[in-house]
Amino acid sequence: MNGLNKGVGKVEVTLKWDPSPLGAPAHDLDIIAGVYTADDPYGQPAYLVHFDSRSPDGTITLNRDSRTGQGFGYDEAMTFELDRLAPTYTRVVVGVPIQQGGGRRTFGDIANAGFRIREGHVDLAQEDFTPYSDATAVTVVEFSRDGTGGWEYRLVGRGFDTDPQSFTTLMGAQHA
Template identity: 60%
Template sequence: MNGLNKGIRKVEVSLKWDPSPAGQPPTDLDIVAATYPAADPSGDPAYVVHFDSRSPDGTITLNRDSRTGQGFGWDEVMTVELNRLDSRYGRVVIGVAIQQEASPRTFGDVGKPALRIREDYTVLTEDDFASVRGSTAAVVAEFVRDGSGSWSFLPGLRGHDEDPATFARVMGAPRAS
């Protein structure tokens, strides 16, 4: 490892969307983060962070949660402090799920959804979910720790069609080759 390369240290995952049209049920998108043990990075998550929760050690925090998409700027914001994450964890998967309580919705049904992941002021990725418009949930990023302890970012959206609870269990499945 290059002594000057510290890898990804702390990221901010931001999500926004337009509120539902008048008379329609609210649209609720949620950022979900799953942390996996280094010994089994594609197995069951050690823990999952979503609305109304945070990681046991405080390294993953949902700073802003919206149930409607109403607000100024980014409606949901999650901070992931990879540099503080215990060495027993080797992978963090970030996803976005659409709550399906009011009526079934896909990303194509959501008004102007947008995603931004950044480290400090450096934007790592931005997306509008167009490539997964028929899905109800999507993996939006993975962070993987290498043998030296440095974290790297693996971008790319992968659509899923599960409800939020099922999605939280399966979102860490290995990428298809």
């Protein structure tokens, strides 16, 4: 994953995966968004959006939250109205951790896991998690303001081996 693309406004990030085998604990993947200020773009997020919630100003909303991966197509969805986000916020990092309630699981343990980024009816990106088979969490996309105040996105694809709570403190850190 890489590349930089400019001029996005209202974007949806969706997540899919196959349910766990019969009798096995359910696979639960989550979309998490960390929102960062211009004063601290690589520090701790100003706030997080995850687990059936929305941002304080309503610009980022988790619309669908699946705990099993059951259903057709994309099971979990988060909407970003970047063009409405206050100028104080200059960076949004989106990541996907795997809940570890039934024992340690990696993306290699979960069949057909992937994500899609759309603006309207146009797919901006569609990837799977195959390159991150040893990871328990992955950052997938970073949205950032450009010099004119518009938004651009960059696929980041960075794997982590950590629990979901720790991931929220690491996902926006600057990487080499």
